[in-house]
Amino acid sequence: MTIPDFAKSLCDDAAVFPPGLAPLPDAVAAHARHTAAPYAELVGPLVLAAPALAELAGLLDPGDRLDLSVTAPEGPGQLRAVFDAAGALPVRLRALEVAVPAGQAPAEFFAELDRACAAAEDVAVFVEVPRDQRRPEVIAACAATRYQAKFRTGGVKAELYPDEAELAAAIRAVVDARVPFKATAGLHHAIRNTDPATGFEQHGYLNLLLATDAAVDFADESEIAEILAERDARKVAERVGNLDDARVAAARERFLSFGTCSIVEPLTELVDLGLVPAVVLSAEGVAS
Numbered sequence: 612m613t614i615p616d617f618a619k620s621l622c623d624d625a626a627v628f629p630p631g632l633a634p635l636p637d638a639v640a641a642h643a644r645h646t647a648a649p650y651a652e653l654v655g656p657l658v659l660a661a662p663a664l665a666e667l668a669g670l671l672d673p674g675d676r677l678d679l680s681v682t683a684p685e686g687p688g689q690l691r692a693v694f695d696a697a698g699a700l701p702v703r704l705r706a707l708e709v710a711v712p713a714g715q716a717p718a719e720f721f722a723e724l725d726r727a728c729a730a731a732e733d734v735a736v737f738v739e740v741p742r743d744q745r746r747p748e749v750i751a752a753c754a755a756t757r758y759q760a761k762f763r764t765g766g767v768k769a770e771l772y773p774d775e776a777e778l779a780a781a782i783r784a785v786v787d788a789r790v791p792f793k794a795t796a797g798l799h800h801a802i803r804n805t806d807p808a809t810g811f812e813q814h815g816y817l818n819l820l821l822a823t824d825a826a827v828d829f830a831d832e833s834e835i836a837e838i839l840a841e842r843d844a845r846k847v848a849e850r851v852g853n854l855d856d857a858r859v860a861a862a863r864e865r866f867l868s869f870g871t872c873s874i875v876e877p878l879t880e881l882v883d884l885g886l887v888p889a890v891v892l893s894a895e896g897v898a899s
Contacts (some may be wrong), residue, residue, distance in 0.1 A: 642677070653877075661682065680706035827865060
């Protein structure tokens with residue numbers, strides 16, 4: 612086994628998003644190399660914003676089957692065009708990531724989302740949970756339907772990063788509601804850290820995995836926040852390595868994946884932490 616169960620399909624390939632901002636042709640070519648590499652089990656779908664689908668036609672061969680997750684930052688109104696575009700391309704539409712527009716009531720949003728996704732039962736739909744008073748209603752609506760949650764965990768401004776207390780409350784809420792979730796933005800390293808260039812406090816994706824494990828094990832918000840705040844790489848890696856199969860399965864049933872603009876960087880960190888075998892970083896195995 613090259614990639615351990617805790618890391619399988621953990622990294623959605625968001626190479627075209629900040630701070631990576633890879634040109635689409637480069638991102639598509641690199642994704643193909645990643646999915647053919649020894650570490651392919653680590654890699655989830657390529658994540659693109661809805662408008663980028665128009666550029667894909669000239670980049671794919673008829674025999675291709677590119678796995679995609681498509682973001683709809685303007686809400687469900689973008690989805691009809693997404694389905695039409697994806698239907699004309701050699702792709703598998705694996706997931707949609709749909710934002711709740713500012714000021715829109717959850718009931719109105721979910722009614723619109725239901726109509727848009729009525730014929731797409733085989734596509735996972737993630738609702739980006741707003742960081743305001745609508746959050747409880749949005750999570751409750753996801754729990755009552757087939758929809759999953761998406762949390763934004765960072766961005767290009769400090770205020771886009773939820774602190775550990777806010778993120779702990781969000782994790783506690785979705786685990787209680789039995790709603791699977793993914794995370795996006797700001798998870799640039801395995802361990803909680805302060806970015807030396809920006810000074811931003813960044814969450815670690817392994818902290819997030821352990822926080823989810825703790826929430827499944829009925830930890831309260833303060834305990835979850837403490838795990839999110841842990842900066843000792845040795846302690847975090849040891850705790851991840853000591854998770855048994857049942858705990859890994861339970862945590863990953865809730866924390867599905869995170870978006871990363873680099874696949875190689877998290878892979879390299881996992882190797883450095885002793886959690887993934889170094890053989891996957893052999894010269895013939897690593898795609899840039």
